[in-house]
Amino acid sequence: MNPFFFGTKERRLFGAYDPPRGAGRRGAVICYPWAREYLLAHATIRHLSRLLSGTGFHVLRFDYFGTGDSAGDVADGGQDQWLADVQTAVEELKDVGQLAQVGLIGMRYGAALAAWTAGRRRDIDRLVLWDPVFDGRAYLEELAVAPQAAGAGADAKGAVLTDRLRHEMETITLTSFGPGLPRTLILGTAGPPDAYAPLQAQLAGAGVDGALEHLPDVHVWEAEWGGSGQGVGMAVSAVNRIVAWMS
Amino acid sequence: MDVVSRPVQEKVAVFGEARGLIGVLTLPTGDPGLQAPHVVLLSTGILHRVGTSRLWVSLARALGAAGLACLRFDYSGIGDSERRRDVGSMRESVERDIADALAYLSKTRGAERIVLVGLCSGAYDALLVAQEDRRVVGAVLIDMPGPFLTWRHTVHHLLQRALRPASWKHPLQKFLYHSRMLLPAGPADAPDDGAGYVFGGRSPAARERMHAQLMRLLERQVELYAIFTAGIETNYNHRSQFREVFPAAARHPAFSYDYLPDADHGFSVRSDRAGLIAGIVRWARTVTP
Numbered sequence: 118m119n120p121f122f123f124g125t126k127e128r129r130l131f132g133a134y135d136p137p138r139g140a141g142r143r144g145a146v147i148c149y150p151w152a153r154e155y156l157l158a159h160a161t162i163r164h165l166s167r168l169l170s171g172t173g174f175h176v177l178r179f180d181y182f183g184t185g186d187s188a189g190d191v192a193d194g195g196q197d198q199w200l201a202d203v204q205t206a207v208e209e210l211k212d213v214g215q216l217a218q219v220g221l222i223g224m225r226y227g228a229a230l231a232a233w234t235a236g237r238r239r240d241i242d243r244l245v246l247w248d249p250v251f252d253g254r255a256y257l258e259e260l261a262v263a264p265q266a267a268g269a270g271a272d273a274k275g276a277v278l279t280d281r282l283r284h285e286m287e288t289i290t291l292t293s294f295g296p297g298l299p300r301t302l303i304l305g306t307a308g309p310p311d312a313y314a315p316l317q318a319q320l321a322g323a324g325v326d327g328a329l330e331h332l333p334d335v336h337v338w339e340a341e342w343g344g345s346g347q348g349v350g351m352a353v354s355a356v357n358r359i360v361a362w363m364s
Numbered sequence: 365m366d367v368v369s370r371p372v373q374e375k376v377a378v379f380g381e382a383r384g385l386i387g388v389l390t391l392p393t394g395d396p397g398l399q400a401p402h403v404v405l406l407s408t409g410i411l412h413r414v415g416t417s418r419l420w421v422s423l424a425r426a427l428g429a430a431g432l433a434c435l436r437f438d439y440s441g442i443g444d445s446e447r448r449r450d451v452g453s454m455r456e457s458v459e460r461d462i463a464d465a466l467a468y469l470s471k472t473r474g475a476e477r478i479v480l481v482g483l484c485s486g487a488y489d490a491l492l493v494a495q496e497d498r499r500v501v502g503a504v505l506i507d508m509p510g511p512f513l514t515w516r517h518t519v520h521h522l523l524q525r526a527l528r529p530a531s532w533k534h535p536l537q538k539f540l541y542h543s544r545m546l547l548p549a550g551p552a553d554a555p556d557d558g559a560g561y562v563f564g565g566r567s568p569a570a571r572e573r574m575h576a577q578l579m580r581l582l583e584r585q586v587e588l589y590a591i592f593t594a595g596i597e598t599n600y601n602h603r604s605q606f607r608e609v610f611p612a613a614a615r616h617p618a619f620s621y622d623y624l625p626d627a628d629h630g631f632s633v634r635s636d637r638a639g640l641i642a643g644i645v646r647w648a649r650t651v652t653p
Contacts (some may be wrong), residue, residue: 120376120386185414186388275632276419
């Protein structure tokens with residue numbers, strides 16, 4: 118694994134690149150979830166990255182601007198900037214791996230960012246939406262946002278939710294997905310089997326080759342909070358399924 | 365967090381056994397001076413170097429802005445770091461990881477004075493490593509696990525519960541539980557997870573051990589800054605608790621202390637993070653000659 122900073126001087130992003138075992142000619146950019154979900158899912162995302170590289174993928178996972186180890190503060194960023202960051206990461210991986218196309222894998226909020234990016238590029242060959250956020254308002258409720266003083270945004274379980282970011286997140290709806298998406302896997306590990314059926318229907322209506330799979334597994338982005346704040350394990354089945362589907 | 369008041373530089377740090385440990389080094393843009401200590405932020409449990417609520421990133425940048433170079437890194441097998449192959453126990457692995465981090469700073473930065481910062485298990489790691497490493501001149505111990513239970517803690521705990529009607533359920537069971545807490549301490553009431561972390565309890569042996577660890581550092585003039593929240597209320601819940609358990613350490617001139625009753629263990633609220641960071645930066649300046 119090669120950790121490095123990339124992007125522009127003004128927007129340095131932290132990335133972790135796993136080179137392929139052997140002469141791999143495929144690539145995958147992984148989009149983390151946001152806020153505490155990022156922290157809790159980190160180990161599972163790393164595991165996914167390693168398994169993919171072991172099957173011959175160039176893999177890049179990275180922190181959005183103002184999150185993780187990347188430069189900046191959330192207050193300086195926002196959804197529009199993070200969408201630009203995903204594009205920067207795609208270009209970076211194509212450059213590093215000398216690839217014409219790459220796949221995108223996104224978990225939760227990262228899935229929404231990945232889908233938006235995939236719909237606007239021609240060089241994304243596959244898309245995995247892992248328990249995707251497709252209703253921004255419902256997602257904000259899940260974050261249990263605690264309002265702060267006027268103009269100061271809100272606290273969302275350890276992350277700062279600016280007023281601008283909240284408005285941007287509220288714009289995430291089913292219509293944010295498709296058309297123009299590549300072959301897509303919707304992988305649901307949380308909720309009932311039909312939790313993501315509306316999204317599958319949306320993709321089908323947009324002419325996207327999309328499959329929905331329900332695979333109950335550990336919700337790695339969730340944990341008891343306020344106590345240890347630790348993660349709850351590794352979603353081994355989900356990771357294995359994604360690797361198999363990507364391969 | 366908008367605590368960074370001047371630019372800092374950050375670069376990836378790769379070091380340790382087979383270059384398997386990964387971190388980020390935050391450097392002040394100005395010359396920190398040869399005597400300025402380097403700060404090392406230690407992992408908390410299985411969380412990686414970014415820290416709960418991005419706390420370690422914000423703290424590293426605030427310390428950098430104050431002129432102190434700071435390394436945050438992942439213990440082996442956590443975050444981006446590889447699992448060590450040269451050790452057996454978790455305790456040994458953690459101590460070697462920290463030793464590798466200090467060696468990296470000494471070799472690449474000429475660091476001769478180190479301040480360790482740890483939250484929860486990381487605080488106890490700092491306390492242990494500082495015992496033997498003379499480069500350590502200071503340590504920030506945030507919500508350090510330890511044998512902190514006292515009768516006064518139990519009284520505070522019961523008073524707070526009495527104000528919540530939901531806690532009145534199962535009165536007999538709770539009476540028995542709290543009666544046990546008020547009984548004289550026995551040797552086996554301090555659970556130890558095998559890695560040396562003691563959570564709660566009033567074991568005389570555990571207290572004697574931690575007292576010796578604290579005093580050994582303080583008498584060596586290692587500056588200690590202990591910070592506690594009420595985030596794990598069953599372990600710590602009032603300002604004078606540390607002084608009641610470790611009075612000699614609490615009154616030592618090299619010892620500083622803060623109690624943050626409104627903060628949770630993960631510092632999930634922005635203002636709590638800002639207050640913690642401001643306090644640590646202020647304290648770190650006193651360690652800087």
